Amino acid sequence: MATIIEGEIPAAELALDHLLSTLSGVEVECERVVRSGDDAVMPLLRVRYADRDEVERVLDDDPSVRTATAVSEAGTDMLYRIDWVERVELLLGMLTSAEASILDAYGRNGRWEFRLLYPEREAFSETHRFCEEHGLSFDLMSIRELDGRPEGRSGLTEGQHRALALAMRRGYYEVPRKTSLKELASELDVSHQALSERLRRATGSLVSERVTDGELPEEAEVDNRVASRG
Numbered sequence: 001m002a003t004i005i006e007g008e009i010p011a012a013e014l015a016l017d018h019l020l021s022t023l024s025g026v027e028v029e030c031e032r033v034v035r036s037g038d039d040a041v042m043p044l045l046r047v048r049y050a051d052r053d054e055v056e057r058v059l060d061d062d063p064s065v066r067t068a069t070a071v072s073e074a075g076t077d078m079l080y081r082i083d084w085v086e087r088v089e090l091l092l093g094m095l096t097s098a099e100a101s102i103l104d105a106y107g108r109n110g111r112w113e114f115r116l117l118y119p120e121r122e123a124f125s126e127t128h129r130f131c132e133e134h135g136l137s138f139d140l141m142s143i144r145e146l147d148g149r150p151e152g153r154s155g156l157t158e159g160q161h162r163a164l165a166l167a168m169r170r171g172y173y174e175v176p177r178k179t180s181l182k183e184l185a186s187e188l189d190v191s192h193q194a195l196s197e198r199l200r201r202a203t204g205s206l207v208s209e210r211v212t213d214g215e216l217p218e219e220a221e222v223d224n225r226v227a228s229r230g
Contacts, residue, residue, distance in 0.1 A: 003121040006141040009112045013136050015088045018062040020110050023049055028107035041092035042105060047078045064088045094130050160202035
């Protein structure tokens, strides 16, 4: 049965430790949904930080990055195409060698958080063995089989499913909105930031499940659109 694994790896053992430890509050998110067998793993990263010049200065000094090319910028969100050094490419590639797909990858507070999809639960043992052999401390957070429950079918956690369901019932996604993120967070007894992240991850999970590669524009087409917008 297909299984979703959630876990953490210290950035010092994987990638971008210099960036994540130098800039307080910086967040990094894998923008592209990566599937096993791709030539490049995690090639597009979104960096959230107030000072772009500072981000690029630190990225230039990060030993895990060969080059970082800015693709777009919107406020404090900056999208970069990352060319990893060989060691990081190897580690990221091996994380998906057991036919796993990286659904989500977030870097913050000195750690990387991963959500990996395996065709069979037993396949994770290969990844776990690889981590042990290469000195990666994979801190397993959860194992969830995609069963018949709503959260299983959509790859959502129980908390994500509950947050989405409440947001829909309260009219958060209607135009105009009938409730605010602050009001929803209060009802769920979580922080505004935690709920925002939970909804973002849940939405990303649903999109990655429903939208196939054939429905997405090629990277070159995306780059051309960005370039045409200046």
